[in-house]
Amino acid sequence: MTRATTPPPLLLQLQSPESLSSQTAGLRALKNDIIGHDHRKEAWIGWGIVPVLSHVLASRLSGDKRFAELELNGAGAGATQQGLQRTGRTVEDEACVQAIIIVGSLAQGGPSFLSPILSSEIVSILLRILSSPDCPLSLSLPILRTLNAIADRLPLQSQTQWRKDTRLADLLFSREHIDSLARILAQDYTSPSAQASIELVAALVGNLCTEETHKATLSASGVLDALAGKVASFVVAQGFVVPGAEEHVDAPGALGALPAPAPPSAKLAPILRAISVIVEHSKGRAEHFLSSPGILTVFPKQLPPEFAPQDIKKAPWGLTYLSGSAVPRHGSGQNALDGLLPSVPVAQQTGKPSTSAANFPPLASTTSHHHHRRHSHSYPTPFSLLEDSSADDDEDVIVPWLLYIVRAETGMLRLMAARLLTVLHRLGFTKKHRVSMFSYLLIPILIRMLDKDYEMDGPEETDSCSGLLSATQQLKAEAPAVLATLVIDDQELQKHAVDGGAIKRLSQLLKESYNPIQENTRSIWHADASPTLAADALPQCTLGPPGYSPVVCHIMRYRENILKALAALVPFKDEYRKAVCENGVVPYIIDSLKPRPSDPPADTTTWKNTAADGNPTPTLLAACGAARMLTRSVSILRTSLIDAGVASPLFVLIKHPDIEVQIAATSVICNLVLDFSPMKEAIISADILPTLCEHAHSPDTKLRIESLWALKHVAYSSANDVKIKIIDALEPQWLKQIIMQDPTRAALFRRDEMESAGTAALGMGTANSAGEQVDLLNPMEDVQDAEDDFKMSDTMPSSKMSLEMFLPDVRRRRKLVMIGDLDQTTQARQDDIAVQEQTFDLLRNLICGTGAPEMIDYLFKTIGQDALLDALANKLRPRSIHLAHRPLASSSSRLLQVPPEILVSVTYVIIHLAASVPRHRKLLVAHDDLLRNLLGYFNHPQRDVRANCVWVMINLAHEDDQTDRPGCRDRSLRLKSLGVMDRLAALEDDADLDVRERTKTAIHLLNLHAAS
Structure with missing residues (x-):
């Protein structure tokens, strides 16, 4: 203006x-x-x-x-x-x-x-x-x-x-400017100005770093290591350096000297926030942080115990041994800080606490007390979470230190310590018994922060210079998100949170997030009543849109995190979902599914904070997550969600311009179109199918997966005209292209590229003993090289730390980049497999039910009979791939296992084809490779694959009526000639009861019809 x-x-x-x-x-x-x-x-x-x-x-x-x-x-x-x-x-x-x-x-x-x-x-x-x-x-x-x-x-x-x-x-965060951030963070707290500049850079990182590319750049450029160095300064100032660490400051990877202590006025909260933002969702970046020079200096890995000289004895043959009364001067560094934490009951498998203390593990094998972790999928789950963590053997001392900070400090520092601790726990860097400690020590603190009248215990401090919101407002907005991240996939933690009243408090907070806003907002005053807008005004000379007040944005963020916390508490227990409904918040969740109007108001001071005002994208995503968790309950789906009108806003969100919202809304619709859902017919009649089919063609893999998943549920038990609509809208040629792809080869080509680049040290393991593809990172450290790589090029004076000390050395930087590349490759491969899995599941549901023969004929007509059968046979075909750049002495090829999820989906399709009319069974038996390839999976480690193989034999040996008797006999003889009986005989003593019983049936039918 x-x-x-x-x-x-x-x-x-x-x-x-x-x-x-x-x-x-x-x-x-x-x-x-x-x-x-x-x-x-x-x-x-x-x-x-x-x-x-x-x-x-x-x-x-x-x-x-x-x-x-x-x-x-x-x-x-x-x-x-x-x-x-x-x-x-x-x-x-x-x-x-x-x-x-x-x-x-x-x-x-x-x-x-x-x-x-x-x-x-x-x-x-x-x-x-x-x-x-x-x-x-x-x-x-x-x-x-x-x-x-x-x-x-x-x-x-x-x-x-x-x-x-x-x-x-x-x-x-561009390469041009990021070095200046690392330089500022690497300086010591030598003056108030230096302290302020460090905290301002940390605030910028914590505020602006949202993209994965930025997080990767901050890690590789030395910013993450510099932030870790600041943490080390606080550890020194607090006197928490692990006993004996002073004698190992020259160890490979350490700083060479203890860092200067942080001054009392320095703020740790913005440092912890910046670190949490960078490392979340990435095990590689978390490992990079834990192996940084600053952390290794104050919390060295597994210090060997030291003994007094008089306790060390020498045997006559020259070997040394310890006297019977020898006591180490200090214990292992891994437990040095655990003594500062109170003992808590350790949860047993029954879910009831025992009288054992966390610091006194039971005599039984600790593996019996590990908690099985399930993933609710209400939020994106980092792929690294699927790995078996080795944290029980090698937990960093920073974990108990953070837990101590959570208990000892107040305000934003307490919350940021809890946030980083939760991130490390989610990524698998904490011991199993920490779950019990979190239940008794961390969750009550987070729930206390949900209190309506919660105020900061200490002086108000913010980790930015904005002054837009009080520290109490910032803390209240973020506490529910930390709670959500902590409990999302752990039933024990969810139980303690619910028992502590989390659902009731969060429900009340969600309702209050729709209270009218009480704030004095006024537009800019003008001396003249009608300011004019110059037609030729440059952008630099023109004000932008008025935007929204800090209070409005705070409420939206608060609402978003409350919804995340509610969704995180209820994925497994129906009683928890019912508790959410009993607290009367379902209508508020539905209101949170309503987006902002496409035509925004000219004057944002008229915001009334009602459902009509709508919600921004992050709140919509969180509301979809909460709605999806509630739709897991049949009773809630049939009552509360229908009464609140959950379907209508989802029909809008599935066409939302933001693709993340489309994915989230489609994931909710997946549960609304299940066969028992009363909304299935309404969704079909609302003409949502064309949109789902269009999204199945999306270049975004996540949207394709969710759309195919929803279509799979729609197709189940639907009339043939609905199924034909789905096939036509998806386009038969597209279906043919998807089912003929081979996602297992992409990972091997990627491996070949990595090995040719000299990165064979980072392995992508082949199939494990369970037949599952494990292409996870298994870094094999070269001990001899590691010692040289971790040494600093120059010896720094103990009183002055420089930026060079926080720049990742070549080996650590290479490992970080490799982990990032590997995570992306692995995730892409998983997505490709999931697309095929859902496509075959869709085909399975299209050809089951009363009208199955007609649908099979329609697929044969549109996709092609030979094309469909060849695709099924090809999925079962054993394959190997040549590995280039291998030494001549080693094997130049490797057997490539078919992912078990693909095997299960493909064999289900074959089961339904074999359950159809005799002419379809005849086609299966007559195919050159299909059954021959199937025989290789009768001894598969996964029970579902073995059971499906037997079911195919049962269906092929089934006789519809007397007219089918000759054909049944021919099929039985054909199966016997392929060697099916030998494969079935090997399953008569199978470990699984269902496999054994089905095997008896298959053998009986084949012997009966082959002899007739």
Whole structure:
């Protein structure tokens, strides 16, 4: 918005200054004029102050010396020199500082002022100044404050769906500027300014780092190691360095000396937040953090116990041994801090606590007390969670330290310690008995934070400089998300949370999130009643959309995290889902499924916080997660969800412009179209099928999987006309293409590429003993190389830590990159397998039921009889792949196992084909390879595969009626000639009862009909 008034003379002074002194004086006058006056800021934006500020800042980069002579001889030289003596800055720096402060003041005017700033080159110039080698602390500090002011207001800016604006993050975390962040974080807490700059950088990382690419870059560039170094400084200051660590500071990978202690005024919370943001969802990044020089220095791995010299005896033959009374001077570093934690009951398999203490493990094998972890899939689960964790043998000491911090500290530090602890637990870096400790020590603290009247115990502190929200508001908004992450896949933790009243408290909070907003909001005041918008105004001279208030965004974030916590508590227990309904929050969950209107209001101060106002994308995703968990209950699906009208908002969300919302809504619809659901017919009649079929063609694999899953449920027990609609909408040629793909080869090609690049040390294991593909990372460390790789190139003085000490060495960086690449490859392969699995499951449901023969004929007609049967046979075909770049002495090929989920899905399709009419059975028996390939799986380790193989034989040997007797005899003889009887005989003593019983039936039928 521009104003129909004459620009003030001060603008001309800034545009064409006589000297740097006059320019600096003008900037200082402008700063004093606009601070705290939003209407003046608006006027200056319209007059074009942003390009002027951009020019002032750019002049420092270009080293503009136009005013050098004028400064020496000009009238303003005396005043300038007095000011410079007071601040210790050069004249160029002083002008630059004033311009930076003005930019920060404009940003604090609200989201509408971000548009002209981000439309200019100001942010890029600020980062270039920050990254320059000669940038003094007097400049870097105001730059960081200004960047934080912009970052804090970015979420307020967007009008409709509040999409993430990554422009600032893309610049900040680019390779050009990220080294400057690492440099700032790597410095010691030598002064209040250094301390402030460290905390401001940490706040930027915690606030802006949302993309996986940014997290990977921050890890590889040394930022994560520098943050770990800051944690080490706090450990030193608190006196928690593991006993004996001082004698191992020169060990490979350590810093070479203990870091300087952090001052009492330094804040640990923003450091922990930044680390949590970077490492979450990535086991590789978490390992990188735990192996960082700072952590290894204060918490070294498995220190050997030390004994007094008099306890060490020498035998006559020269070997040493310990005396019977020998006691180590210090215990293993792994348990050094556990003594500071209280003992808690250890949960047994029955789910009841025992009287045993956590610090006194039972005499029985500890494996009997491990908790089986199931995944609810209400949130994306990192693939690394599927690995068997070795944390019981090698838990880092930082785990009990974080738990101690949670119990000993207050406020945001307590919550951030709980967040990082929860992230490490989710990634498998905690011992199994920690579950009981979390149940008794961590969950009650998190539930207490849900109290309506919860206030910070200590002085209020925020981990950013925004001042937009109080520390109590920040804590309340984030506590439910930490609770959700902690309990999501653990039934014991869920039980303790529910017993502690979490569902009741969260339900009340969700209801209160729809209370009318009580805040004094007013639009910018104008002297003239009708400000005018210049038609030719540049973006840098025009205010952006008004955005939303911090309170509104806080409520949306609060609501989102409450929904996440409710969803995380109820995935396994129907009684918990019923408790949610009994607390009366189902209508509020349905209201949370309603998106923002496509046409946003011109004046966001009219926000009433009702269901009609809608919700941003993150809240929609969380609401879909909560709704999906509730739809797991048949009774709730038939009553509460129908009464609340869950289907209508989902019909809107499935066509939402954000693909993540489409995926989340489709996952809920998957449960609504189950055969027992009363909504199945309504969804079919609402013409949702074309949308699901269209999404099945999406380039986004997750959306394809969820859409195929929903179509699979729709097809089950539906009439043939519905099934034909699905086939036609999906397109038979597309179905043919999907079922003929071979996802198992992609992983091997990827392995071949990795091995050719010299990365054979990181293995992607082949099939395990259960026949499952295990292409997980198994780093095989070369001990001899590791010692050299972890040594620092230069010996640093103990009093001064430098950035080089926090830069990942070549080996650690290579390992980090390899883990990231491997995770992506493995996830892509899993997705490809899931698409095929759901497609074959869909085919299975299309050809079962009363009209199955007609549907089989329709598939043969549209896809092709030979194409379909060949695809089934090909999935069962044993295959091997040549491994290039192998030594001649080793095997040049490897057997490639078919994923068991594909085997189960394919054999189910064959079962239903064999259950059809005799002519379809004849086609199966007559195929050259199908049954021959099937014979190789009668001894498969997975029970379902073996059972399905036997079921195929039973169906093929089944006689429909007397007219089928000759055909049945021919089929039985054919099966016997293939050697089926020998395979069945081997299953008569199978470990599984169902397999044994079905085998008896198959043998009886084959002998009966072959002899007739």
